[in-house]
Amino acid sequence: MSVAKQDVRSLAEAARAASRVLATAPTGQKDEALRLMARHLREAIPAIVAANEVDMAAARASGKGGAFLDRLLLNASRVEAMARAVEEVAGLKDPVGEVTEGWDRPNGLHVSKVRLPLGVVLMIYEARPNVTSDAAALCLKSGNAALLRGGSEAARSNAAIAAALAAGVTEAGLPAACIQPVPPGERETLLELLKLEGLIDLCIPRGGEGLIRFVAENARIPVVKHYKGVCHVYVHAAADLDMATRITLNAKTSRPGVCNAAECLLVDRAVAEAFLPRVARELVAKGVELRGDPATVEVLSRAGVAVTPATEEDWGREFLDLILAVRVVDGLDAALGHIARYGSEHTEAIVTADAAVAGRFTREAQASAVVWNASTRFNDGGELGLGAEIGISTSRLHAFGPMGLRELTSQKYVIHGQGQVR
Amino acid sequence: MSVAKQDVRSLAEAARAASRVLATAPTGQKDEALRLMARHLREAIPAIVAANEVDMAAARASGKGGAFLDRLLLNASRVEAMARAVEEVAGLKDPVGEVTEGWDRPNGLHVSKVRLPLGVVLMIYEARPNVTSDAAALCLKSGNAALLRGGSEAARSNAAIAAALAAGVTEAGLPAACIQPVPPGERETLLELLKLEGLIDLCIPRGGEGLIRFVAENARIPVVKHYKGVCHVYVHAAADLDMATRITLNAKTSRPGVCNAAECLLVDRAVAEAFLPRVARELVAKGVELRGDPATVEVLSRAGVAVTPATEEDWGREFLDLILAVRVVDGLDAALGHIARYGSEHTEAIVTADAAVAGRFTREAQASAVVWNASTRFNDGGELGLGAEIGISTSRLHAFGPMGLRELTSQKYVIHGQGQVR
Structure with a gap:
């Protein structure tokens, strides 16, 4: 042939x-x-x-x-x-x-x-x-x-x-x-x-x-x-935590093998106690393995939710599987810093009720799609209304x-x- | 260094x-x-x-x-x-x-x-x-x-x-x-x-x-x-011949060393007798050397204007100098055929009063700029209102x-x- x-x-x-x-x-x-x-x-x-x-x-x-x-x-x-x-x-x-x-x-x-x-x-x-x-x-x-x-x-x-x-x-x-x-x-x-x-x-x-x-x-x-798509969901201190849970679940579990699935959850320290145990329980119920930074491990262990300590290799990794890296961050700048270092410029999402914070995130996060209060899974030609897609470019030329x-x-x-x- | x-x-x-x-x-x-x-x-x-x-x-x-x-x-x-x-x-x-x-x-x-x-x-x-x-x-x-x-x-x-x-x-x-x-x-x-x-x-x-x-x-x-810029001016049968003369002169002589200067003039057979001697005299007066196909040589020789027979190498050539290739063509399709074969997709111009013909030319000529009734020299960032240009792309990506x-x-x-x- x-x-x-x-x-x-x-x-x-x-x-x-x-x-x-x-x-x-x-x-x-x-x-x-x-x-x-x-x-x-x-x-x-x-x-x-x-x-x-x-x-x-x-x-x-x-x-x-x-x-x-x-x-x-x-x-x-x-x-x-x-x-x-x-x-x-x-x-x-x-x-x-x-x-x-x-x-x-x-x-x-x-x-x-x-x-x-x-x-x-x-x-x-x-x-x-x-x-x-x-x-x-x-x-x-x-x-x-x-x-x-x-x-x-x-x-x-x-x-x-x-x-x-x-x-x-x-x-x-x-x-x-x-x-x-x-x-x-x-x-x-x-x-x-x-x-x-x-x-x-x-x-x-x-x-x-x-x-x-x-x-x-x-x-x-x-x-x-x-x-690759190493997509993050960042749950800001001013997030509606019901919405954040729904979005995280969807971004990770609706189709874990695709490039617009989330691979890493970033959670503001201010809402870590309130948010992490509830979202983690739902993720684990869906079969997701969690790999957390020390702060996440502490919160989840105390809450009795299964979590593995993350290694440096887990940040920026495209699992394409029911695995989620989780990190507690100190606010918007820390989240943007993590994304700049580990992201793949594919899709980055923020959950927040604060329009000014969302404005900075959508301006400063470098990715082909930046999502405010919705799932990363919407970065798709059909979902965005292009009719169909021939591919998703992760470089900026053309x-x-x-x-x-x-x-x-x-x-x-x-x-x-x-x-x-x- | x-x-x-x-x-x-x-x-x-x-x-x-x-x-x-x-x-x-x-x-x-x-x-x-x-x-x-x-x-x-x-x-x-x-x-x-x-x-x-x-x-x-x-x-x-x-x-x-x-x-x-x-x-x-x-x-x-x-x-x-x-x-x-x-x-x-x-x-x-x-x-x-x-x-x-x-x-x-x-x-x-x-x-x-x-x-x-x-x-x-x-x-x-x-x-x-x-x-x-x-x-x-x-x-x-x-x-x-x-x-x-x-x-x-x-x-x-x-x-x-x-x-x-x-x-x-x-x-x-x-x-x-x-x-x-x-x-x-x-x-x-x-x-x-x-x-x-x-x-x-x-x-x-x-x-x-x-x-x-x-x-x-x-x-x-x-x-x-x-x-390179191998730009053509096509003078259609329905051209205003004064305008065509002005545009040809400008496209060839205003700055012959740049990429949006014309290198080849295509003239409909129907207006060759009426147009070629007058434009040729003005071009020669400006120091332009003409290289014509047999029909051009015949018309210009009869009119007593200096012209050299063109060789195959003169079509599609970027002279960047006071030299112009000239060819008599049989209408729009022949002109488009010549441009498809010899053009460099930089700038192509048509002179015609016929809007339908201009429409087909602007649709079918493949070039970064297609010009109707103006000089090829306008394919320039400043002239088009972009403010300034960092280059002119002759490929279509980006x-x-x-x-x-x-x-x-x-x-x-x-x-x-x-x-x-x-």
């Missing part, structure tokens, strides 16, 4: 050519393509599920674990959900051509900024085959040609999905190369892809930190990175936080004059 | 620490720093000019040419102009904290997007010492710590300028490391800088194509590239076209709830 250097370049050149057509395709044609992609996905359910069964058998034979197998698994209802997600993208507003602002110059020139596609987007991802259709739909709607390089374990599933998508694209009269799977191969072919400056405009890696670091370190093309359709575009200046010269 | 690896990393770490302070510095403090930077620049005129004289003598001794020496030269009036430019940045609107949009979610969450600095910006440039103060001012106002690595030929001038700027910064109570010159050294120290992912957020190289390619190929940190203060920021999501959970 490996591909030669030249093949990789040919794929990218085909994508570049297709991107020129797609860049000016009317919204109606793109939406028609998306509806046809969904229809072909549904029609291909037997073929996709059959291909997935082969991938699943190989993964089982190579000893992959349950969580991996669950991410890889496709069945009729999962493919149906993928088709519905593609149709939902058809319903989103087309970002291409949107005039984001306009102004007049003293010499009479009218200047406006207008969105245009980025060009060719390379997605690099691991075992989840639904990324193939999600990313393809978002790229197509935003006028970008997509190169989709999934993990080798999902190769057959991805090929079957991509074939169905391509059938929809061509039926709508768009070039098949708008959506191309890159056959997974050796690292060498990935390295080759990552060097195709001028052919690929953006690389979005999604997966484990190892994959993302490998891409970031080897790419000559721009990469929007999504590193986009910071959830990336939707608009974040898959750039903007050009359009200058309209009446013969002006300098 | 070379610096060791460790020194380079220490500089970047100091910049990172300073950036944390600067990120939340009030606008008033930043503006005070800018005014003090300008004052210290003026007070340091004798020292700066003396340092520059040493650089100039060394450059002369090493046989540098007149254009290079002119870029390197500082005198009292040039330093005064630098100080005024710094003061002008104090008058621009602070982008940090600007709320760019806000919306409500069905669950009552209020979501807004708020600008924040990028962090640490590395400028890499060549002989012009005024870039030191221009870049420092723009970075400081936008809340970014600046690492300034100028060319070795301007090392003494840049050190003197940076010392004056640092005096202003510290007098305003901000960390001196907000603005740091990187001593120019071997390529190895530059390579080391370009690898400091996590310490440097953005690299902006300004200078020749060789420098920019070196940076782009070796950087592990994000780079906003500014490659920014496309002139980059002002806003393009030196990112945006974070601020989410305000009343206890919402998922």
Whole structure:
């Protein structure tokens, strides 16, 4: 299944050519393509599920674990959900051509900024085959040609999905190369892809930190990175403690394996006695292991709640599990200091009734999303109203936080004059 | 003058620490720093000019040419102009904290997007010492710590300028490391800088194509590239030919050595006879050498105007000189085809009275600025009203076209709830 250097370049050149057509395709044609992609996905359910069964058998034979197998698994209802997600993208507003602002110059020139596609987007991802259709739909709607390089374990599933998508694209009269799977191969072919400056405009890696670091370190093309989410919930002295309990529980336990789950609870000393035992009891009841600093251990031990002493490694750690680091802090500055030192600039939340304190927190906490009196779990493209997300950027260049359709575009200046010269 | 690896990393770490302070510095403090930077620049005129004289003598001794020496030269009036430019940045609107949009979610969450600095910006440039103060001012106002690595030929001038700027910064109570010159050294120290992912957020190289390619190929940190400007003026059949003449003359001759100057004139066949001889006579009178395709050569030869046959190398070439490639085309699609093949996505202009044609051109021409009935020379931060520019991006990630203060920021999501959970 490996591909030669030249093949990789040919794929990218085909994508570049297709991107020129797609860049000016009317919204109606793109939406028609998306509806046809969904229809072909549904029609291909037997073929996709059959291909997935082969991938699943190989993964089982190579000893992959349950969580991996669950991410890889496709069945009729999962493919149906993928088709519905593609149709939902058809319903989103087309970002291409949107005039984001306009102004007049003293010499009479009218200047406006207008969105245009980025060009060719390379997605690099691991075992989840639904990324193939999600990313393809978002790229197509935003006028970008997509190169989709999934993990080798999902190769057959991805090929079957991509074939169905391509059938929809061509039926709508768009070039098949708008959506191309890159056959997974050796690292060498990935390295080759990552060097195709001028052919690929953006690389979005999604997966484990190892994959993302490998891409970031080897790419000559721009990469929007999504590193880990070490998210904090800071319960300020003026917090409504019922609300703080609800938010902490939700941020930690509603889905502990995702990047916007909380990994660390910071509690003002003034409310530690009143807040820690009650929130800790509820967390422990949900199966959460608590790792506290000495002050937390003291308060919780006295209250008879199970707690382990935290080590230095527990601060700034992405547990992705039912484990929560807990620290008592002396006010806003100490909380901000902890976050500056240990946070990952992903999501930081404060619970407080004091608007001035919240104002300082939202200004000074450095993160793609800063949340006041709500769960960290809202840092998500769907929850924020972007419609869907292709990733969450934790670096500030180009986009910071959830990336939707608009974040898959750039903007050009359009200058309209009446013969002006300098 | 070379610096060791460790020194380079220490500089970047100091910049990172300073950036944390600067990120939340009030606008008033930043503006005070800018005014003090300008004052210290003026007070340091004798020292700066003396340092520059040493650089100039060394450059002369090493046989540098007149254009290079002119870029390197500082005198009292040039330093005064630098100080005024710094003061002008104090008058621009602070982008940090600007709320760019806000919306409500069905669950009552209020979501807004708020600008924040990028962090640490590395400028890499060549002989012009005024870039030191221009870049420092723009970075400081936008809340970014600046690492300034100028060319070795301007090392003494840049050190003197940076010392004056640092005096202003510290007098305003901000960390001196907000603005740091990187001593120019071997390529190895530059390579080391370009690898400091996590310490440097953005690299902006300004200078020749060789420098920019070196940076782009070796950087592990994000780079906003500014490659060449191969700008076209397309005179459509429905153009006002007086206007087209004026625009062509201005685009080619007002400053032929800059990136937004026109390098190629495309003329619809329908108006070639009426337009080419008149514009060509005026261009030749201004000293422009014309290189035409066969149709252009035929029309101009018949009209008795000097013209050289163009070679394939003349299309897509950045002359940066009083040379203009000229081609007769068969309408809008042919013009767009030529631009797609030979343009550099910098600036493309159309002259036409037909709004529908202009609409298609502005939609379909791929460039950071598309101009209708005005000169290509307006693709400039100052002319477009950005206040000042730190560079012009010719790639679409993060920014496309002139980059002002806003393009030196990112945006974070601020989410305000009343206890919402998922």
